Amino acid sequence: MKIRTRLTLLLVTAASIIFGLSAFLMIQLLDRNLYTTLDNSLTNRAHFLTLTLTEMEHGVSTRPIPLDHPLTLGGTRIVPLVQLIAKDNRVVASFPTGTTSPLLPASTVSLASHHYIYLNATPKGFSGEYRFLLEPSSIEANRTLVIGRPIGADAQTIGRLKEFLWMGWVLIMLLAALAGNLISRKALAPIEHIRLQAEAVDAEAESIALEIPNTGDEVEALGKTMNALLVRLHKVFSEQRTFLSNAAHELRTPLGSLLLELELADQESRSKEELLRAIKGALTTTQAISKLTENLFLLAVLDERGENAARESVDLVDLVYQSVSIREDLAQKKNVSIEVLGLSSAVIKANPMQIMFAIGNLLDNAIRHSPPQGKVIVTIEMVNDEFRISVSDQGEGFPPEFLPIAFDRFSRPDNARNRKDGGAGLGLAMVKAITEAHGGKADIASGNGIATTVSIWLPGAP
Numbered sequence: 001m002k003i004r005t006r007l008t009l010l011l012v013t014a015a016s017i018i019f020g021l022s023a024f025l026m027i028q029l030l031d032r033n034l035y036t037t038l039d040n041s042l043t044n045r046a047h048f049l050t051l052t053l054t055e056m057e058h059g060v061s062t063r064p065i066p067l068d069h070p071l072t073l074g075g076t077r078i079v080p081l082v083q084l085i086a087k088d089n090r091v092v093a094s095f096p097t098g099t100t101s102p103l104l105p106a107s108t109v110s111l112a113s114h115h116y117i118y119l120n121a122t123p124k125g126f127s128g129e130y131r132f133l134l135e136p137s138s139i140e141a142n143r144t145l146v147i148g149r150p151i152g153a154d155a156q157t158i159g160r161l162k163e164f165l166w167m168g169w170v171l172i173m174l175l176a177a178l179a180g181n182l183i184s185r186k187a188l189a190p191i192e193h194i195r196l197q198a199e200a201v202d203a204e205a206e207s208i209a210l211e212i213p214n215t216g217d218e219v220e221a222l223g224k225t226m227n228a229l230l231v232r233l234h235k236v237f238s239e240q241r242t243f244l245s246n247a248a249h250e251l252r253t254p255l256g257s258l259l260l261e262l263e264l265a266d267q268e269s270r271s272k273e274e275l276l277r278a279i280k281g282a283l284t285t286t287q288a289i290s291k292l293t294e295n296l297f298l299l300a301v302l303d304e305r306g307e308n309a310a311r312e313s314v315d316l317v318d319l320v321y322q323s324v325s326i327r328e329d330l331a332q333k334k335n336v337s338i339e340v341l342g343l344s345s346a347v348i349k350a351n352p353m354q355i356m357f358a359i360g361n362l363l364d365n366a367i368r369h370s371p372p373q374g375k376v377i378v379t380i381e382m383v384n385d386e387f388r389i390s391v392s393d394q395g396e397g398f399p400p401e402f403l404p405i406a407f408d409r410f411s412r413p414d415n416a417r418n419r420k421d422g423g424a425g426l427g428l429a430m431v432k433a434i435t436e437a438h439g440g441k442a443d444i445a446s447g448n449g450i451a452t453t454v455s456i457w458l459p460g461a462p
Contacts, residue, residue, distance in 0.1 A: 004184040011180035012173055019172045023165045027158065034154055035131070039118050042080075042133035042147050046116075049147060053084040053093035054139045080149045081123060081130065085109050087142040101125065103146055109134060112144050120151070128152040190219045194226060201230065208234050242410070247296060251289065258285040292426070298357075299409070299426070302433040311438075313461055316346035316355070316387055320378055323359040327367060335372045338363070342380035346387045349461045350438050358434045361427045362391040362454050369395035369452065385460055386440070392453040398446040406444050407432040431456060 081103055084093040089106040102109065103123035111117055116135030123130055130148040137143035190213040197210045208230045212223035264270060265278040317340075324338050331338055348355075359378075366376040374394040381388050398406065398413050405411045409429040432442045435456045446452035 004181065004188055007184035007187075008177055008180035011183070012176045015172055015176035016169070019169055023169065027162065027165070030158060030161070034151075034158070035118070038131045038149065038151065039133065042118075042131070042149065045080075046133060046135060046145060046147060047138060049082050050084070050137050050139055050145045053082060053095070053145070054137065054143070056093040080147055081126070082148075083146045084137065085144045085146055092143070103148060104132065104134075109144050109146065112136060121148075123148055129155060190215060191222070194219075194223050198226060198230075247410070251292065254285045254289050254292075258282055258289070261285065296426070299430060299433055302437050311349045311351055313347055313349055314352045314355070316348050316389065316458065317343060317380055319352055319356050320359055320380060320389065323356050323363055324378065326360065327363050330364070331367050331376070334367050334370065336367050336370045336374050336376060338367075338376045338378065340378045340380070343382065343387075346380055346382070347461045348387060348438075348458050350458065354434045355438070355458075358431045358456060359389060359391075361431050362456070365427060365454070366391050366393035366395075366452070369393050371395065382460070383457075386457045387460060388455050388457050390453050390455040392451055394451050397452050398444075403444055403446060407442060428454070
């Protein structure tokens with residue numbers, strides 16, 4: 001069911017309940033006021049009528065007959081029915097005169113033998129409903145005064161009022177439905193406008209932004225949230241397209257080289273030396289492709305799983321020394337020394353292979369960019385309950401414009417340089433992914449002509 005329909009039904013229901021309760025209370029109030037007025041009118045004349053009928057019973061009446069004192073209600077003069085009933089249910093006096101038969105049954109009259117009562121009934125010999133007051137005579141014992149007046153006209157008035165209220169209820173429902181539809185349409189128009197814009201969004205567009213109504217309410221907040229979501233989605237899609245393009249580019253060159261080397265090896269005119277050289281080149285290229293695909297797979301796993309579940313308590317200092325030991329030969333070939341400073345023990349809960357991969361990547365980069373006779377310094381320290389491993393080189397540093405994208409995938413300071421010197425541009429991206437998977441972070445400090453320091457932060461073991 002549409003929101004507009006639900007809002008309309010809600011408004012109609014609320015209007016129905018409010019109008020229904022108001023009408024019910026009004027009818028109850030009118031009924032109560034009507035009977036209160038009737039009862040007061042009957043009560044005010046009870047003593048006079050009792051005295052008059054008692055005198056009529058004994059034949060000594062000198063008072064005007066009740067016809068000269070009709071009841072008045074709302075400006076209408078009404079002559080009541082009056083009887084004085086004996087204990088044996090005989091009519092000892094009445095008005096109009098000549099009504100010798102009791103107006104009400106004896107069982108009803110007996111109810112007022114000790115106290116007065118009010119009731120509605122149709123008197124014997126008359127039509128229509130009357131309001132009666134029955135009370136013991138205040139002048140003579142064993143007598144009951146019965147006073148009644150017709151209420152048919154009043155009941156008809158209330159009945160007509162009820163009919164008008166029913167018609168008003170139907171009209172109120174129609175007006176509420178119309179108002180609910182108009183109000184909901186007006187209230188939901190900005191949301192529908194946003195929906196239509198979102199439906200027409202082109203994922204390939206350079207920028208995506210919805211026109212947000214300046215309403216200052218939840219609709220505007222929803223629009224801003226939608227815009228923020230679209231920006232994030234557009235960024236993800238752009239990164240995905242860039243990633244696929246870069247991955248294809250990185251694979252195309254070595255695959256092309258591998259194809260040429262295999263074609264060379266397949267030639268009948270090639271010499272044994274050429275065959276061995278082609279095989280060696282194909283092996284090197286295949287190893288590069290294998291390493292690239294392994295790195296891409298690890299990134300995909302980290303993206304999918306987030307925090308790594310396969311963890312154990314390990315000493316971060318031991319992992320650093322193991323990583324340094326593995327790269328001693330590489331450092332000697334580059335004539336670069338490696339020095340480890342800081343803590344002697346740092347226990348963390350981590351996947352040791354991934355942490356060694358991240359540290360090793362930082363060491364590889366530092367050795368690669370250090371000048372001959374240079375030094376790579378690894379510092380292990382604790383800062384605010386976190387362990388920081390910093391790897392610094394003495395190279396030329398990175399240009400400032402590279403630093404914001406240093407941890408992006410396939411990013412390199414110089415995209416034109418060859419892969420032998422710079423790799424595929426996945427190293428720092430993998431360092432960041434591994435560190436974040438362990439609840440940490442990575443940062444870089446560098447500049448033209450300034451030594452580069454890359455740091456990873458890892459939480460200590462709980």
